[in-house]
Amino acid sequence: MKNEMKKAEKKTRILVWLKGRASWKGSYTVEAALVFPVILFVLAALLILAFYVHDGGILQSFACETAVAGSNYMTENERKVAAEQVRKQAGQERLMGSRNSQGHVAFGSSEVYARYTAVCPVPGMVMRYLSNNQLKIAKSWQVHTVNPSDWIRKQRGIMRIRDGGSR
Numbered sequence: 449m450k451n452e453m454k455k456a457e458k459k460t461r462i463l464v465w466l467k468g469r470a471s472w473k474g475s476y477t478v479e480a481a482l483v484f485p486v487i488l489f490v491l492a493a494l495l496i497l498a499f500y501v502h503d504g505g506i507l508q509s510f511a512c513e514t515a516v517a518g519s520n521y522m523t524e525n526e527r528k529v530a531a532e533q534v535r536k537q538a539g540q541e542r543l544m545g546s547r548n549s550q551g552h553v554a555f556g557s558s559e560v561y562a563r564y565t566a567v568c569p570v571p572g573m574v575m576r577y578l579s580n581n582q583l584k585i586a587k588s589w590q591v592h593t594v595n596p597s598d599w600i601r602k603q604r605g606i607m608r609i610r611d612g613g614s615r
Contacts, residue, residue, distance in 0.1 A: 499546075502545075504585050508564075510538040510564045511563060514531050514534045514589075531553045535553055538551055545569070546566035546568045550564065558592060562590075563587070563588040565587075567582045568582065570582060
């Protein structure tokens with residue numbers, strides 16, 4: 449009789465446990481249905497942010513390469529040709545999310561200034577009101593040009609003055 453009582457108690461405990469477990473099954477589904485869209489939105493935002501940061505870095509490298517190429521040659525015409533050549537080689541294919549990239553090069557009396565801009569489209573209704581569904585990227589770089597022959601003449605002049613004009 450005791451064995452039968454123990455078996456009956458064990459069976460009722462198992463049934464009670466299974467009934468309690470069955471009521472929890474639906475809660476996981478509801479929680480997942482509420483949390484999943486938030487996680488999906490955050491992942492999409494991180495992906496768009498990664499594209500934006502990547503394209504900003506690429507545009508900055510374009511600006512640096514263009515400005516440095518425009519400062520490495522002796523004559524102003526050679527500098528302009530080199531900078532324009534590098535600007536034309538900076539292509540859209542290296543950008544991941546941005547469109548309409550443009551590059552501009554300006555030459556001053558002693559510097560070269562390069563500026564690149566692009567537009568990174570961002571989907572969503574909130575971004576439509578904040579920034580017309582696009583984030584603008586603008587990167588620039590300026591390099592001071594050094595004319596080696598002028599620098600050498602100045603150094604020799606300083607040496608002449610130092611030596612008392614003997615050279």
